[in-house]
Amino acid sequence: MLALLDERRTNVTTQRTRLVNQLHAVFRDLVPGGAPKGLTATTASRLLAGIRPAGQVEAARKQLGRDLVVEIRQADQRLKVLTAQIAETVTATGSQLIEVDGVGPVVAGRLLARTRGMSRFATAAAFASYAGVAPVEVSSAARVRPRMPLGGDRQLNHALHIVAVSQIRMPGSAGRAYYDTKIAAGKTEKEAKRCLKRRLADQIWRLMIRDERRYAAGPGGQQEATIKSSAAGSTPTTGTSEKSLPEPATPDSTTGKTAA
DSSP: OHHHHHHHHHHHHHHHHHHHHHHHHHHHSTTTTTTOOOOOOHHHHHHHOOOSSSSSHHHHHHHHHHHHHHHHHHHHHHHHHHHHHHHHHHHHOOOGGGGGOOOOOOHHHHHHHHOOOOGGSSSHHHHHHHOSSSSSSETTTTTEEEEEESSOHHHHHHHHHHHHHHTTTOOHHHHHHHHHHHHTTTTTTTHHHHHHHHHHHHHHHHHHHHHHHHHHHTTOOOOOOOHHEEEEOOOOGGGGTOOOOOOOSSSOTTOOOOOO
């Protein structure tokens, strides 16, 4: 259910972006300098109300702008409904993901939808590799350096990127403190962000495994053997955040993708 809602929300967001871009193109021909960045339906309506068409062509452009504003408002309403549905569904799962700094209902829904059960991954390293946040070593002549892989689930990668950026912008978060230590150690901002994404993959793996175990235990408190056995394995420590990690334990049965 979360996968369906997340995909629909992504499609509507893409559609809205396209509509806003079309509206910007219309304003470039109607208003000197065009419309400001961050254009909303309300701002566009106010701008259109102040335009007095000088001819039939400008009148047609103004009408097109009005039509686009209506469609943008419809997209905004659909996004509002979808976001509420995702939040309600995430709450129903009992997931503790939303307790992590930077993880809102939409990101939590994507993480749950794309993993389809964290117990599929035997270790946090396998999950990090599947999500494309486990660095791999590349060499050029005598120089060997780590870089992020080009494969992996890009939707999961993007979700972890959002969490990392959000935590970096939160001065009191543990993620910001970890990021600052990497900067102090001589890493660039991009490298420090990659390290944080790798560490977040560990944290989210542990949290979702605990959620699955608690759900499997049920009222009686007896865990299912399948969850217990599939979650077995050591979790990488913080010190391994920049090292190459193994491939995912299981490929994505839906997309057929495997991590690079």
